[in-house]
Each structure stands twice: as structure tokens, then as C-alpha cells.
Amino acid sequence: MNVTLFDTTLRDGSQSENISFSVEDKLHIAHKLDEFGIHYIEGGWPGSNPKDMLFFQKVREEKFRHARIVAFGSTKHARNSVEKDPNIKALLDAQTQAVSVFGKTWIYHVEQALRVTRKQNLDMIRESVAYLKKHGREVIFDAEHFFDGFKDNADYAMACLKAAESAGADVLVLCDTNGGTLTHDLAGIVKSVHKAVKSPLGIHAHNDSDLAVANSIAAVMNGVVHVQGTINGYGERCGNANLCSIIPNLQLKAGYRCIPDENISKLTAISHYVSEISNLILNNTTPFTGKSAFAHKGGIHVSAVMRKPDSYEHIQPEKVGNKRRVLISDLAGKSNILFKSSELGLDLASDKERIPEIIKQLKEMEHEGYEFEAAESSLELLIKRMKQEYPNFFTLQGFRILNEKDENNEIRSEATVRAVVDGQEEHTAAEGVGPVNALDKALRKALIKFYPEIEEMKLTDYKVRVINARAATSAKVRVLIESSTNGKTWSTVGVSENIIEASWQALTDSISYFLMKRHQHKPLETS
CATH class of the missing domain: 3.20.20.70 (Aldolase class I)
Structure with missing residues (x-):
């Protein structure tokens, strides 16, 4: 009918x-x-x-x-x-x-x-x-x-x-x-x-x-x-x-x-x-079309879905143009890690002895406040580093942030970065509209002559979440950074009691992920 x-x-x-x-x-x-x-x-x-x-x-x-x-x-x-x-x-x-x-x-x-x-x-x-x-x-x-x-x-x-x-x-x-x-x-x-x-x-x-x-x-x-x-x-x-x-x-x-x-x-x-x-953000939990409509988090659920998808899905997500997602969190089990690593193009099936170590590390980091559900690029970097498959594009020796407010109420932020790239030490400084912007500019300035392609990537979103609000100004914060290039986006995460340090973690992960994908000659995937 x-x-x-x-x-x-x-x-x-x-x-x-x-x-x-x-x-x-x-x-x-x-x-x-x-x-x-x-x-x-x-x-x-x-x-x-x-x-x-x-x-x-x-x-x-x-x-x-x-x-x-x-x-x-x-x-x-x-x-x-x-x-x-x-x-x-x-x-x-x-x-x-x-x-x-x-x-x-x-x-x-x-x-x-x-x-x-x-x-x-x-x-x-x-x-x-x-x-x-x-x-x-x-x-x-x-x-x-x-x-x-x-x-x-x-x-x-x-x-x-x-x-x-x-x-x-x-x-x-x-x-x-x-x-x-x-x-x-x-x-x-x-x-x-x-x-x-x-x-x-x-x-x-x-x-x-x-x-x-x-x-x-x-x-x-x-x-x-x-x-x-x-x-x-x-x-x-x-x-x-x-x-x-x-x-x-x-x-x-x-x-x-x-x-x-x-x-x-x-x-x-x-x-x-x-x-x-x-110009409205679609709720992740919107039935059929939301990002979480076919997302699975509990380890037992994931194990069942990998064998029989209809055990926890009322329809096949592809029928409505959506896709199945497996989330990595403190509820993750072996099935979650295997499914997610496969989805990210990582081979853990032949390296199963590392899975318990990865799960332990993930659960410890989730307990500290990290959240990889919205930052799968940081998750991919973490797994690659633990598998010793990550090429180290740069090493931080230190950074310093200066914030100054003058008598005209104008605020100036300046960042200096000391990093080693390809055996060479780079010491750069840059000003920005805020401390994170200044830090971003200073790091790019240190890397640009080695990796000119980073000009193509842009930071498109920056979110800060207070994790333990009762700690007031000493509370731990989680920073999520979204970056993009040529219509592709990826997200990274950092956690610390210091908002600048949390931002630095997410920022460096974002640039590292971009360089890793570019040097693997693989297209960037949305995450």
C-alpha cells in the first residue's frame, strides 16, 4: 500500500x-x-x-x-x-x-x-x-x-x-x-x-x-x-x-x-x-540517522554484534545510509578493540598479545578523564604508539606562554616553542589572539620548513569540558580539537588540570595525525 x-x-x-x-x-x-x-x-x-x-x-x-x-x-x-x-x-x-x-x-x-x-x-x-x-x-x-x-x-x-x-x-x-x-x-x-x-x-x-x-x-x-x-x-x-x-x-x-x-x-x-x-547540530541519539543510532559501547554487546549484528540492531544501518560504530571507553573489552582497530585499518588480530595492555591503558586514561569516543584520531595514535608503529615527526623540548594586559585593557598572548625535528632544534615564537592560538602558531612555525603541507590543515573547532567541577579552579579539563583539510575532519583529545597542557596534547595529536596520514599516502578519514 x-x-x-x-x-x-x-x-x-x-x-x-x-x-x-x-x-x-x-x-x-x-x-x-x-x-x-x-x-x-x-x-x-x-x-x-x-x-x-x-x-x-x-x-x-x-x-x-x-x-x-x-x-x-x-x-x-x-x-x-x-x-x-x-x-x-x-x-x-x-x-x-x-x-x-x-x-x-x-x-x-x-x-x-x-x-x-x-x-x-x-x-x-x-x-x-x-x-x-x-x-x-x-x-x-x-x-x-x-x-x-x-x-x-x-x-x-x-x-x-x-x-x-x-x-x-x-x-x-x-x-x-x-x-x-x-x-x-x-x-x-x-x-x-x-x-x-x-x-x-x-x-x-x-x-x-x-x-x-x-x-x-x-x-x-x-x-x-x-x-x-x-x-x-x-x-x-x-x-x-x-x-x-x-x-x-x-x-x-x-x-x-x-x-x-x-x-x-x-x-x-x-x-x-x-x-x-x-545550522542546527543533529542530536547524536536521533533514531535511524543520528551518529549514535547504531553505536555500541558495552563489550558484551560488541562481541554479540560482531557475530550476529541483528542481536543488538533493529535494522541494518546501511539500509538508511548510516553505519555501525563501536565505541572505545572504560567499558571496552577485547571485541571493542578488535572491531575498532579493524575499522581504523590497524592490525591487532595478528598482535593479540598487546590487546590486554592496550585495554588496560585505555581504561586508565578514561579514568583520568580522556574520552576517545569523540576523538578516534587520538585513539589511533595511541594504539600505533603502543605497537611501536608511529613515526615520531617532532619532539617537544618545552614551551612557554606569556599573557599580558596593558593599561588600555588590550590582551597580548605570546608563545615560544622549543622542538626537535629531524635532529634539528627549532626555537620559535608567535603571537595569537589567545594562548592556544599563539601556541598553535609557534608550533607551526617550528614545523613548517620540514612539513610545508601543514599549511593545508585548519583548526575548525575547540571545546573545553570541566571534568570534576567541584575542584573549582583546580579542576581537570578535557579539550577536544577538531581539525580539517579538503573537507575531511578529525578530532583529538587532551586532559590535564592545566588547560594549556590539555590543549597542547590535543593540538600536537592533531598535527601528528595529519602528518602520519599524509606520509602514509592514505586519505584522511572523518573521526
């Missing part, structure tokens, strides 16, 4: 806190959604703001292979004739093949928000849908607050649906606008509605009770054929139903067809793409 997908990332998703799409952002996302196989893409509310009006002007010039662009708006105002209503006119002026028009179905909203009679509201729904159909639009009617309205007065909520249906609405979408309906209640209501109307039914769920995905799936199981949601569940308040969870659950588990089968493996990519355009 086929399920039609209606994506509202560009409209409802843009109402999420901290999201502000430009017109170009919306066009880029629309094309990605089209390539992915989404059937309808709601572009915005053309009557509400200039940005959405401009989007609908520009999108007319774009070609879409699969999706229909949808303009969103409300039913006409009670005081206006449908022919002269500004909102209805804006929907038509958007020149989209399909429109999504919402109307009130909860008496409380009809009388308290719109302040119209029940009959006036029914007339507004009927006239708006009929007029849009008359002008050749496919009309998707969003029954706003339907489940609250049904529980309050089922007869009136159904009368609203019947008004839209009689006017020719192509789909009747049942909206859990406040996101407060429990799944068993929603399923029962959908089943009742399905028996009472002939038009196709849709579902639009919000996540205020953390049930939007479950409610959407339950709705499909009870007769709904049209599902609305957003990529990554973005949306106002607690968000909308997450299509990145709905699609694989329906298609891989329940036997429904939402998108072309070959596109399911693009799910993780589109999830991360939209998060990047949204």
Missing part, C-alpha cells in the same frame, strides 16, 4: 526556534526533498511575509521531477467574500498546483479565537475549498485542532470535515495541533472518521507529548494514506512528526511504500543535509 508524504520543513519546520531559512536555503532543501522522493513540499505561507512571497516567485522557475510545491494558508475571513479575501488571493497568486488550507474544527477555537458562529465557520470552510477547486487547485484541507475538537464535540468536528469534503477537498488532514493526543485515543478517532468519510485521510501530528511519530504510524494503520511531517522533526515548540523516523518504520517494517526503495539509503544524508542548512 502506498503512503503519500507531505513535507512541511520549509513552513512548519521554519517555525522551530533558531531556524531562519533564506529563500536560497528553501530552494536547495526543496530540490533535495524532490530527489529523495517526497510527494508534496509545503513552501510557506505566501500571504504572511515577503520572504515566502519571493520563494513562490522563484520556485516557479525551478523544475521538480517528483514533488508538487504547495502554498499554505487559511480559509477566508468571515467578513470577506471569498473572491476578495486577501489570503485566498495570495494562495492563487502563488501559482502552485496544490494548496494546503486550514480551517477550525474545534468549537472552542471557532467561538473564542475566530469569534464567529459555528455556521459561519462551516461556510468559510466550504466556500474557501470550493473557490480554490474552481480555480483548478488540488486542495489539501488541514482540519486544525481536529482531535481536541472531536473529543469536545465529535458531531461538529465531523461537520467541518464534511463541509470540506462536499466542496471537493482532495485530502482531509486530521491535525493534532497541540500535540497532546495519546496514541490509543488518536487511533480510535481515526478509525471512526475513516468509516464516516469517502475522501482520503491525512495526519498532521505535533510532538508535544513525544508521540508524533507513533501517532502518525497509528493513523496509517487505521486508514490514513497521507502523512505530513518535517525532516528531523523540526517545528514549533517540541516539533512536528519526524519523517526520518516515519519513513523507515513504515517502509522497512510495516510494508508500506513511501518513497522509491532505492532512496531509503539516502535518509541519513538528507537528515544531515537539512540540519546543516538549518
Whole structure:
């Protein structure tokens, strides 16, 4: 059975806190959604703001292979004739093949928000849908607050649906606008509605009770054929139903067809793409597409997964474009180390006598505050050093940091570094905007004539985490540094009571990892 997908990332998703799409952002996302196989893409509310009006002007010039662009708006105002209503006119002026028009179905909203009679509201729904159909639009009617309205007065909520249906609405979408309906209640209501109307039914769920995905799936199981949601569940308040969870659950588990089968493996990519355009970090624990969705940490779990992946994985991660990850921590066992070393391209299988020593060292370092889950490059360096397979590119003899604040409140940081490279001693100094920046510059200055390629690498992120906060200013800190070159990134870690020393550890690991990979003539891997 086929399920039609209606994506509202560009409209409802843009109402999420901290999201502000430009017109170009919306066009880029629309094309990605089209390539992915989404059937309808709601572009915005053309009557509400200039940005959405401009989007609908520009999108007319774009070609879409699969999706229909949808303009969103409300039913006409009670005081206006449908022919002269500004909102209805804006929907038509958007020149989209399909429109999504919402109307009130909860008496409380009809009388308290719109302040119209029940009959006036029914007339507004009927006239708006009929007029849009008359002008050749496919009309998707969003029954706003339907489940609250049904529980309050089922007869009136159904009368609203019947008004839209009689006017020719192509789909009747049942909206859990406040996101407060429990799944068993929603399923029962959908089943009742399905028996009472002939038009196709849709579902639009919000996540205020953390049930939007479950409610959407339950709705499909009870007769709904049209599902609305957003990529990554973005949306106002607690968000909308997450299509990145709905699609694989329906298609891989329940036997429904939402998108072309070959596109399911693009799910993780589109999830991360939209998060990047949204400038939001995707939560690692996001089901299906998150970095931790198929990550294993406990030694017993890893041992089982290596033999039988389905023992601790509900689907194969590759089906949704994700990958299995094994984490190294104080919970690690022999299986973790073997799996991770193999993943990093290190041969420990033929050097098994070193495994207990490596595990002991890792657990001691984790106890001290090191965390290798987010710094796999430091882990690779550690294993190579313990296996005596690491070429020593430079040796530190010492460094000094000077911080100075003058009478004009200007702060100056200067670092000096003494290092030995290829048997030659280098003594360099550099100024920076802070002590770590100065240290980075001084070390690069010492290495550049020996390894000019380090100009290609950049430090792209720097994070400090206080490990034992109760120790106040003498607390131990963990520094994570992310570096990159040519689109590849890697992360390294350092731990110390001294933030400069922790930064130095992470910094030197970062440069050492880059040089090791470059001199092995191997491509850098993200870690």
C-alpha cells in the first residue's frame, strides 16, 4: 500500500526556534526533498511575509521531477467574500498546483479565537475549498485542532470535515495541533472518521507529548494514506512528526511504500543535509540517522554484534545510509578493540598479545578523564604508539606562554616553542589572539620548513569540558580539537588540570595525525 508524504520543513519546520531559512536555503532543501522522493513540499505561507512571497516567485522557475510545491494558508475571513479575501488571493497568486488550507474544527477555537458562529465557520470552510477547486487547485484541507475538537464535540468536528469534503477537498488532514493526543485515543478517532468519510485521510501530528511519530504510524494503520511531517522533526515548540523516523518504520517494517526503495539509503544524508542548512547540530541519539543510532559501547554487546549484528540492531544501518560504530571507553573489552582497530585499518588480530595492555591503558586514561569516543584520531595514535608503529615527526623540548594586559585593557598572548625535528632544534615564537592560538602558531612555525603541507590543515573547532567541577579552579579539563583539510575532519583529545597542557596534547595529536596520514599516502578519514 502506498503512503503519500507531505513535507512541511520549509513552513512548519521554519517555525522551530533558531531556524531562519533564506529563500536560497528553501530552494536547495526543496530540490533535495524532490530527489529523495517526497510527494508534496509545503513552501510557506505566501500571504504572511515577503520572504515566502519571493520563494513562490522563484520556485516557479525551478523544475521538480517528483514533488508538487504547495502554498499554505487559511480559509477566508468571515467578513470577506471569498473572491476578495486577501489570503485566498495570495494562495492563487502563488501559482502552485496544490494548496494546503486550514480551517477550525474545534468549537472552542471557532467561538473564542475566530469569534464567529459555528455556521459561519462551516461556510468559510466550504466556500474557501470550493473557490480554490474552481480555480483548478488540488486542495489539501488541514482540519486544525481536529482531535481536541472531536473529543469536545465529535458531531461538529465531523461537520467541518464534511463541509470540506462536499466542496471537493482532495485530502482531509486530521491535525493534532497541540500535540497532546495519546496514541490509543488518536487511533480510535481515526478509525471512526475513516468509516464516516469517502475522501482520503491525512495526519498532521505535533510532538508535544513525544508521540508524533507513533501517532502518525497509528493513523496509517487505521486508514490514513497521507502523512505530513518535517525532516528531523523540526517545528514549533517540541516539533512536528519526524519523517526520518516515519519513513523507515513504515517502509522497512510495516510494508508500506513511501518513497522509491532505492532512496531509503539516502535518509541519513538528507537528515544531515537539512540540519546543516538549518545550522542546527543533529542530536547524536536521533533514531535511524543520528551518529549514535547504531553505536555500541558495552563489550558484551560488541562481541554479540560482531557475530550476529541483528542481536543488538533493529535494522541494518546501511539500509538508511548510516553505519555501525563501536565505541572505545572504560567499558571496552577485547571485541571493542578488535572491531575498532579493524575499522581504523590497524592490525591487532595478528598482535593479540598487546590487546590486554592496550585495554588496560585505555581504561586508565578514561579514568583520568580522556574520552576517545569523540576523538578516534587520538585513539589511533595511541594504539600505533603502543605497537611501536608511529613515526615520531617532532619532539617537544618545552614551551612557554606569556599573557599580558596593558593599561588600555588590550590582551597580548605570546608563545615560544622549543622542538626537535629531524635532529634539528627549532626555537620559535608567535603571537595569537589567545594562548592556544599563539601556541598553535609557534608550533607551526617550528614545523613548517620540514612539513610545508601543514599549511593545508585548519583548526575548525575547540571545546573545553570541566571534568570534576567541584575542584573549582583546580579542576581537570578535557579539550577536544577538531581539525580539517579538503573537507575531511578529525578530532583529538587532551586532559590535564592545566588547560594549556590539555590543549597542547590535543593540538600536537592533531598535527601528528595529519602528518602520519599524509606520509602514509592514505586519505584522511572523518573521526
